[in-house]
Amino acid sequence: MQLSIQIMDPKIKTRDKLLEIFNVLLKEFGPRHWWPAKTRFEVIVGAILTQNTAWKNVEKAISNLRSEGILSFKGIRDTDEKELAALIRPSGYFNQKTKKLKSFIKFATDVYGGSLSKMIKEDHWLLREKLLGVYGIGKETADSILLYAFDKPVFVVDIYTYRILSRHKLIPGESSYDYIQDFFMKNLPSDIYLYKEYHALLVYLGNKFCRAKPVCEPCPLRHINSKS
């Protein structure tokens, strides 16, 4: 019998834990099929409208834009702010979000000639920096656009990601966005399907069990810490 000496790289354990969480959630809930949108542009609109807002409300706003036939780059571009604000009203912060949508349009027009096909060819870390310079686009929104609209391998962090991981003691309570993103990307393979599904599953779990007032009893992760 050979003596098996395993060097315990803490990174391996972390990776295993993250994969275990993913597998439990995937088995429990099934694939989430994110992002719920038909075009790249719809993903971008949704990413802006859902800021600090329940997706249910965003659906109404998106639905309004679609029935007006302006759920497109040109549609948003050619609609004046007043009308736009009225249509996206259900998503909340409608005046701010109107400016944000227009800011993205201006950015895409000025820098990429209004072509998302050109934008998608940009190096994604460079594009991220540029997106972060656009009014109304912060880290989560930028990363959602990169991952779900442009299929770039960038992990998206949100309030649920933070809550779930900190509650399970995988990250310190004061972890920043960048730290958490790094935590996932350094410990998981760089795979856009994994990234998309993982974030979607965390949000799904968060909505069900990990809101500000947590409901931990039936949560499929409630025993995750006692397993090895």
Added chain:
DNA sequence: TGCCAGGCCGGGT
């Protein structure tokens, strides 16, 4: 009823 949602900005220390 009050609290919260798939954040971000700008001004103040």
Added chain:
DNA sequence: ACCCGGCATGGC
């Protein structure tokens, strides 16, 4: 570099 008020509708 942090901290905080503002932004706003709709669901539970």
